[in-house]
Amino acid sequence: MAADTSVHPTRAPLRGRRWRAIHYHQLVVASLMALLLLPIAATLVYSLSNRWGATILPDGFSLGWYLQLWSEPRFLAAFARSLLVCAGTLLLAIVIVVPAAFVVFYYYPKLDRWMNLLILLPFAMPPVVSSVGLLSLYADGTLPIIGTPWVLLGCYFTIILPFLYRALANRLQSLDLHSLMEAAQLLGASAPRAFLCVVLPALRKSLFAALFLSFSFLMGEFVFANLLVGTRFETLQIYLYNMRSTSGHYTSAVVMSYFLITLILTWIATRFNR
């Protein structure tokens, strides 16, 4: 049989290698996505099923668990408390961290080194250990805030401080901050007005990205909430923990609801931030 000279002798093996390379990467990505999404998918299916025993698929589907959940006053109150604490923490963080980052980068750039050390401290301390310290400090004495949302506000602030500061610091480093401020001042703006009109809008995207991340993190925070406030200020995660011995379908509906709300809020904020 004559050789097929119309095909380059090395083209077939190259095509095979390329095909395998592309499909290998797709396989890796698909496997990773499946690994991440499978537990969420399973939780979703479980929350929509009437009963799911030792069968591959549930016995039936309904929205009954969601209807029960969203008409439960205790759940709604816990959810509202979580939202309140998260929103309060984010607001406190914006008011403190944003001006602080600007002052560091504009007036005292040498302090950035010390700020980088400071923001590492929350990671150095396990939550359980720092909770013990907070309990001894604030259980009584001049500032007895254990069991109140105020201790959570302060505690959550330290948790999100590294995310917020780092995001702002990275953005401020990429801006020619001094030239921007000087240009604004030469055009008639005072330093505070230049910060509000020029620098803050330039920080918006980084700030919002850090806030979304922090919001998701805080909504799922359990250790500090359980140890510092417990049932005296029942957040969503405490409620979920307290409901653990009730129906798994019900708790799955709680998880999916909180997941969905966080997703929707983040999506709305992303659209708003464009």
Next chain:
Amino acid sequence: MSFFEIQNLSKQYAGRPVFQDLELNIGSGEFITLLGPSGCGKSTLLRCMAGLSRPDQGSLFMAGEEITHLPPQKRGIGMVFQSYALFPNMTVQQNIAFGLRMQGLSLSKQHQAVQEMVELVELTGKELAMPDELSGGQKQRVALARALVVRPRLLLLDEPLSALDARIRRHLREQIRAIQQRLGLTTVFVTHDQEEALTLSDRIVLMHEGKIVQAGSAESLYTRPASRFAAQFIGQFNLLTATEALTLLGRTVNGHLAIRPESITLDPVTPSKLKGRVLDHQLLGNVIRYRIDCRGVILKVDALNRDAANLLPAGHEIGLSVAEPELCEVA
């Protein structure tokens, strides 16, 4: 009376003097260039004039009023930065309108003024573009429009063209000069590029190590450098020592003798003329620069590039002459 006066101005950073006891007067409508190598203090002087740096000593006056301690936003000075400093989250028209917004002008007046500026700097059609969508030349024109729209009394430009390629730079500096003349705006331009200084300025102020070494028209600085530094910085002067001047030209000088390359004429060898031997040449476009060994002294000689066939080869013997008025004694 001068429009802008700098009196006994001194500034130092970390104990090191940047400039000391500087004195300079700028006339109304004048285009002044502060020229000098990096680190000579020209940008720091500009920043002191703008109010962005506080001088340690001395005074600044504008239109008879002392402005030494006035904050930048109250001086009525516009500035164009080397890095453009465009506000990244604003469109071109928002950038240009910023100063008018700070002045509290109505939106319709802002829009009208912005449109005029956009046409002046030839950016029509780019009003809604963001800074990162613009080329370097376009960004610089936005920065210029933004500084001009608030009708400053004095315009400062801190090496605004240094980040641009040669062709854009040439076009923009002509545009800057045309706009400055049209508006009659007193302007101070900082650069280390002598070509920019020579083509743009009514007057050049040459600085070196924090001092003004020479100030005058482009013509006077170029043809009559006052010092060895000026001769070395402006143009491509041949600097002959006293010994070399005596050997080659039979002339006694106290310091150095500066001769411009284009002042030396190349002629056929004759007994009465100075004789030299061509070492090599460089093609600089419309000019050919020869290096010629003349009794051990290497001279740079520029000739117009008229005919490639008549390039003088290396080793060629040539006669040289230079007119007496072209010789310049420097310290």
